[in-house]
Amino acid sequence: MINIRTRFFRASPVIGVMLFLFGCTTYNQSLTSYYKNVYAGNYPQAEKDLDNNGLIQKPRNKLLYLMEKGRVAHLRGEYESSNKYFNNADQLLDSGLSGAADAAVGLLLNSMSQTYKGEDFEKFMIHYYKALNYLYLNNTEDAIVEARRITLQAQDQGDKFNNKDNRYSNDAFALMFQGMLYERNNDVNNAFISYRNAAEIYLKNPDQTYYGTPMPMGLKEDVIRTAMLNGFTTEADQFEKTFGIQYTLNKPNEGGELILFWENGLAPVKTQEDLFFSLVRHSDGGLFFVNGAGLEIPFNYSGDRNRVNLKSVESLRVAFPKYIAQTPYYLSADISVNNQQIPLEKAEDINELAFKTLQQRTLKELGKVLARLAVKKMAEYGLRAAATSDGKTNGVLEGLGYGVQLYSLLSEKADTRNWQSLPSSISYARVPLQKGVNKVNIVLKNAQGVAETKTIEIQGNGSIQFYNYATLR
Known part of the structure; x- marks a missing residue:
């Protein structure tokens, strides 16, 4: 029995490494077939892949499932079905996806095992697609409801971070889109407020950029134009001076x-990155996690800090998410209509948003992960020390120590989930229409300068119309 037990303990690390490597599959890798079919435009098969995938069917991933289903249905032109999924996703978010049990899962296992709660920018994108769906269904009233919900989402986001300027506490593109929806509904006053709010987000930065996006000229003109239409001459003059333009x-x-709207490419994917830390004690007794890159994170330990044995936490491996950008096939696009050339302007850089918002919360999330791992390590060290405290080996305690070691190894996994069928960026243009049929050419260029043209026909009827075109490769 002793030999069998000893062999098992000695083999445990090897077994653990094998199971650990097997368990390192990322979210993207688990849904490879689905995403390949989305990229290829094979939407019926993509939906089948999604419905048959065991990972995304888990209750903790329901929000992701609904967002992906909504996006694919939208791409297929099934707008009513798309909004059924997005409305269910909205209801999930409204009901709240946090709880004591879910927090405990994050503490004892990892964040990948918790309920997916959505990235902040993903929540704004739900309203974008819902509003477009309603417009395509000729349901202007519900599209305006989504416009109002953008304001509520912005307020929630602002409250979350106490409106700190250096955090993603609003979304300029969502406010621009909100203004367009109001203008479509002939509500010029609310349109001006939305455009002004979007412009003020850009103006907070000296270079008038917001998460990789310069303020579009179209937005500047929208602010001034709607100010003039409302008779706000003082505001119109002020914005002309601020932007350095004269508008007629x-x-x-x-x-x-x-x-x-031109939705180009696909959002970045998340992979797992391994970071290594040690626990050190400062001269004032404070405990900090440090790594070779000079990163220092405080250990908010609730127990007696003076009794923490630093040898028990000499090295911690942290599995943390890392974004990898997906290079889009097309690099630029222009609009040609009725002998006019109209440039597209970038309005939202989801790729940049993903990288920056993850960077903003890195220290906070790393602190949580490190604290969890340190507690496990201290428990493991304590059991091993107790197993040999009297000069003899206690097999039970030794086994428990190895068990904690294996558990810590196997449970450590980064959360690599995100809504990956979102576009990498969204650009837009206001296209003037003649009465009757208009042939609108979208001229796309790849990295080699090779151009492809997509032609759509729009019936000019005197109103504002919307069209979103997606290039997924």
Whole structure:
């Protein structure tokens, strides 16, 4: 029996490493078939892959499942079905996805085992797609409801971070889109407020950029134009001076205009990165995790800090998420209509948002992970020390020590989930329309300068219309 037990203990680390390597599959790798079919435009098969995938079918991933289903249904032109999924996702978010049990799972296991609660920018994108779906279904009233929900989402986001300027506490593109929806509904006053709020987000930064996106000229003109339409001459003059432009209010186009969104590429994927830390004690008795790169994170330990044995936490491996950008096939696009060339302007850089928002919360999340791992390590060290405290080996305690070691090794996994079928970026243009049929050409160029043209027909009817075009590769 002793030989069998000894062999088992000696083999445990090897078994652990094998199981650990097997368990390191990322979220993206687990849904490879689904994403390949999305990229290829094979949406029926993509939906089947999603419905048959065991990982995304787990209750903790329900929000992800609903967002992915909503996006694919939207791409298929099934707008009513798309909003069924997005409405269910909204209801999940409204009901709250946190709880004591879920927090305990994060503490004892890892964040990948917790309920997925969505990235902050993903929540704004739900309203974007829902509003477009409603417009395509000729349901302007519900589209305006989504416009109002953007304001509520912005307030929740601001409250979450106490409106700190250096955090993602609002979304400029969502506010721009909100203004467009109000303008579509002939609510010029609320449109001006939305455009102004979006512009003020850009103006908080000296270079007038927001998460990798320079303030679009279209937004500057929208602010001034709606100010003029409302008779706010003082505000219009002020913004002309701020932007350094002079704007002339022209008569509306007879055929109205098309607001065209170009959704290019795909959001970055998350992978797992291993970071290594040690626990040190400062001269004032404070405990800190440090790594070779000079990163220092306080250990908020609830027990007696003076009794913490630093040898028990000499090295910690932290599995942490890391984004990897997906390079889009197309690098630029322009609009050609009725002998006019109209440039597209970037309005949202989801790729940049993903990287920056993860960076903003890195220290806080690393602190949680390190604290969890340190407690496990101290428990493991304590059991091993107790197993040999009297000069003899206590097999039970030794076994428990190895068990804690294996548990710590196997349970450590980064949360590599995110809504990966979102576009990498969104650009837009306001396209003037003639009355009747308009052939709108979207000219796409790849890295080699090779151009491809997508032509759509829009019936100019004097109103504002919307169209979103996605290039997924």
